[in-house]
Amino acid sequence: MSMRVYIPRDAAAVAVGADEIAVAFEAVAAKRGIALEIVRTGSRGMCWLEPMVEVATTNGRVAFGPATVEDAASLFDAMMADGPHPLRLGIADELPWLKRQTRLTFKNCGVIDPRSIDDYKAHDGYKGLLRALSLGTDGILDDVTKSGLRGRGGAGFPTGIKWKTVAQTSADQKYIVCNADEGDSGTFADRMIMEGDPFVVIEGMTIAGVAVGATRGYIYIRSEYPHAIVAMNAAIKAARRAGFLGKSVGGSAHAFDMEVRVGAGAYVCGEETSLLESLEGRRGLVRAKPPLPAHQGLFGKPTVINNVLSFAAIPFILDGGAKAYSEFGVGRSRGTMPLQIAGNVKHGGLFEVAFGLTLGEIVDDIAGGTFTGRPVRAVQVGGPLGAYFPRALFDTPFDYEAFAARDGLIGHAGIVVFDDSVDMSKQARFAMEFCAIESCGKCTPCRIGSTRGVETIDKIRKGEQVAANIAVVEDLCNTMKFGSLCALGGFTPYPVMSALKHFPEDFGAPSRLQAAE
Amino acid sequence: MAAYEPWSAPKALQIIDELKSLEGPALPILHAMQEAFGYVPEPAIPMIAEALTLSRAEVHGVVTFYHDFRSEPAGKRVLKLCRAEACQAAGGDALAARAEAALGIPIGHTTADGRVTFEPIYCLGLCATAPSAMLDGRVVGRLNESRLDALVTEAKQ
């Protein structure tokens, strides 16, 4: 008798006991005398069900969760018998939360063994690269442009244009840099894909290298992600052994190799030029643009720098999927976005879907409201530089332009839900405080303005000269918005001003701003 | 819990020699120093500066710029509690206050007996199983009062 089970190795699953469950399963198997094969996968992204354990059956993989060590024996027996269990969820692929998604980038995440390049290849892995090798530069650039892919790191810049610029710049050395700094609170898609399907990131970077003529790549991973660092390092080694990295990529005339570099706890190093400074071994001071990294990037050489999810979208696009990709979405937001639903939610996790759902559908319907059961009051979209949305704006469709039109941003698609116990003046204060902590210090509005912002909001919170101090905060926000070199200082006003505008009662100023509208 | 070696110039030289031929070797070297010694000892700075033909001030500037690099050894255990928004939304503020009370120090400090360094961290990417923490290298999610208390007790041991 034998049994194969799948237990995530994803950090979020490990943080709630997945490793202990794997150990407990081994023990039960030994006791029952059954040969057990445990495959440590990534996460399917239904974080409220983690640790979610799946068993292979003739009808497909059957999921159980959230599992605890105490459940291990009864789960094991139910799995062996293909019988009922209170934690039995059903066939994993048929679970409604998964079925409603359009998984293009995350299709293998939680499914395959992230340590096995053979498993990756058995799930369409490296088909995109092989086709890219036959297409050459122009064909690749055509596909990337046609797909409509825009950078998933936050700014939404068209990826095809960026790659074309680097391809057209001649140099003795070019670089591919993957931005895996994922500093935005409420986001974890980069982490999940690195841990659950690292080869898709490597393949995307390799295709970029072939397209623009770059032979070296770096993936800069934040130090807060030790599991992702291990997973990427293991995958890079495996790709090298299999001949997909090295002097002759996939047997072609193209050379491309890459390595992991680890950040050191600076949020601003997610900003692309700061990241390049950091890779070069300096303080992460933001560079003035121009020159663009595409012209003078890492070590002054032409450099493609993209977010993890941008690279991870590429293999699907190059595997004949460019048109299909572009047919998803709305307006100028094409394709799918891996939403990350977090904070005080009933159903949190990763939900990949075409652009265009409304914020209300995401929060009320997909996330199922709060886990505290209290009403949703505010939703911060796009990380610490993103605006807070009140219920009144829940009709905003998830789309770059629609969010910008409402003084917000989708950023890296982190969605953090707060219930009605939230104090929005405290959240505004935190936005300023975070900016003060993380400012690279290059521009005065960001460095000094944020500290003044904290002090002034403290006065407001104490009820001191509320109207006058609100005016000071608005002034500071204006100065920061227009006088900052990068979006850390420039966008911190979004959470602050949105809190003031939509939740004035939390600042002891009931109607002032509403009246001004 | 990590066991660190006492400062040793030959060990530091060995680290530098192993890594200095990398492109952009400064951060890898500093990480390796911290992994070996638990912090970046002051005497390592002129050694790194010389090997990379930088000024001492430049190397010092790099060490102080990044939150990760320590100029002093930390406590025996390092407990990091996520203080970013998703964890705030899930009750993180109250947990931070509870941990401060249990440890008898404000966040950002080390207990007087040198056992625990308690630090804020801004997002561990575990935002859908919030609130989150990390004890040395181990991640812990879905914190509530009892899970936090157990973690603090473990850290203090």
Ligand SMILES: Cc1cc2nc3c(=O)[nH]c(=O)nc-3n(C[C@H](O)[C@H](O)[C@H](O)COP(=O)(O)O)c2cc1C
């Ligand atoms: C303060 C700040 C932090 C940023 N953090 C990240 C990050 O963690 N990851 C990321 O991909 N982009 C981040 N960005 C955006 C990058 O500067 C850049 O736009 C992105 O890496 C480009 O890749 P993309 O076109 O694929 O999005 C940040 C920007 C700023 C201003």
Ligand code: SF4
């Ligand atoms: S806005 Fe802030 S983080 Fe950005 S360059 Fe200026 S000082 Fe640095």
Ligand code: FES
């Ligand atoms: S905000 Fe705490 S883990 Fe992301």
